[in-house]
Amino acid sequence: xxxxxxxxxxxxxxxxxAGNIYKLGVSCRSIVARADIGGSVAVxxxxxxxxxxxxxxxxxxxxxxxxxKTTLSGLKSAxxxxxxxSLKAGxxxxxxxxxxxxxxxxxxxxxxxKGDEYVMEITFSEGFxxxxxxxxxxxxxxxxxxxxxxxxGSFRAYLIPHTLAETTLGKxxxxxxxxxxxxxxxxxxxxxxxxxxxxxxxxxxxxxxFR
Numbered sequence: 001x002x003x004x005x006x007x008x009x010x011x012x013x014x015x016x017x018a019g020n021i022y023k024l025g026v027s028c029r030s031i032v033a034r035a036d037i038g039g040s041v042a043v044x045x046x047x048x049x050x051x052x053x054x055x056x057x058x059x060x061x062x063x064x065x066x067x068x069k070t071t072l073s074g075l076k077s078a079x080x081x082x083x084x085x086s087l088k089a090g091x092x093x094x095x096x097x098x099x100x101x102x103x104x105x106x107x108x109x110x111x112x113x114k115g116d117e118y119v120m121e122i123t124f125s126e127g128f129x130x131x132x133x134x135x136x137x138x139x140x141x142x143x144x145x146x147x148x149x150x151x152x153g154s155f156r157a158y159l160i161p162h163t164l165a166e167t168t169l170g171k172x173x174x175x176x177x178x179x180x181x182x183x184x185x186x187x188x189x190x191x192x193x194x195x196x197x198x199x200x201x202x203x204x205x206x207x208x209x210f211r
Contacts, residue, residue, distance in 0.1 A: 001086060001097060001098065001099060002087055002100055003084070003095035003097070003098060003142060004096060004098045004143055005169050006084055006143055006166065007031060007084050007085060008028055008029060008030055008031055009080045009081070009082065009083065009167070009168065010081045010082075011027045012024070012025070012026055012029040012078060013025035014182070015062075020063070020064050020065070021062065021063060022067060024060045024062050024064075025057050028057075030037060031084075032058050032084055036059055039051065039085075040086040041044055042082060042085075043082070043140055043142070044081045044157045044179055045082070045142030045180075046070050047062065047099065047101065047142050048060040048100075063067060063162055064183065067169070069104075069105070072194045080176070084142055095144030098142070098182050100181070101140075102179045102181055103131070105124075105178065105179060106140070106177070107122065107124075107175065107177055108120060108122055108172050108173065108175065109122065111174065118160075118161075119158055119159075120147070120158075120159055120169070120177060120204040121154055122140065122156075123153060124154065129150075131182035133183075135148075138177050138181070138183065139182075141179050143169065146158070
């Protein structure tokens with residue numbers, strides 16, 4: 001589990017096919033020192049398992065299915081990626097609960113300056129619209145953002161310059177693809193509603209690991 005608070009930008013070192021699995025190498029500084037073999041790291045919002053590490057580089061095995069359903073398929077050598085290590089017990093939760101399981105790939109429609117902040121509009125498949133709530137949370141390329149405005153097939157998020165400078169969002173342009181993960185709490189609520197069952201209760205949260 002993650003929080004959507006990016007710890008550093010990594011740099012793609014390699015992405016090579018090995019049968020039905022791809023080997024992804026990412027150079028980084030602080031994350032590599034804390035990551036364990038077999039541990040999880042979110043790479044631009046995709047939860048991956050560390051299979052090897054050497055001086056300054058983490059290596060991951062990536063299934064072909066993961067590449068097809070995320071933006072990782074478009075990675076090239078020297079590309080920047082957002083990195084976050086897994087949430088440790090007792091650690092601070094500054095963003096929201098993020099699993100690293102990408103729901104769909106969205107497309108940046110527009111980025112516009114608005115005073116000291118920037119507005120980014122992202123389009124996505126309308127089939128996920130019921131999971132989006134204004135002022136709720138959404139993960140974009142692993143970054144926890146607040147939904148400023150929810151519309152049919154798109155949403156707007158308001159970004160401060162720090163977010164643009166410290167993550168890959170500063171490099172996005174109209175037409176750029178991004179990994180989207182909708183709020184896990186919203187998914188539970190949507191499923192219960194579809195089943196005609198009562199909403200989220202304290203007992204339900206405890207039963208599903210939220211304590």
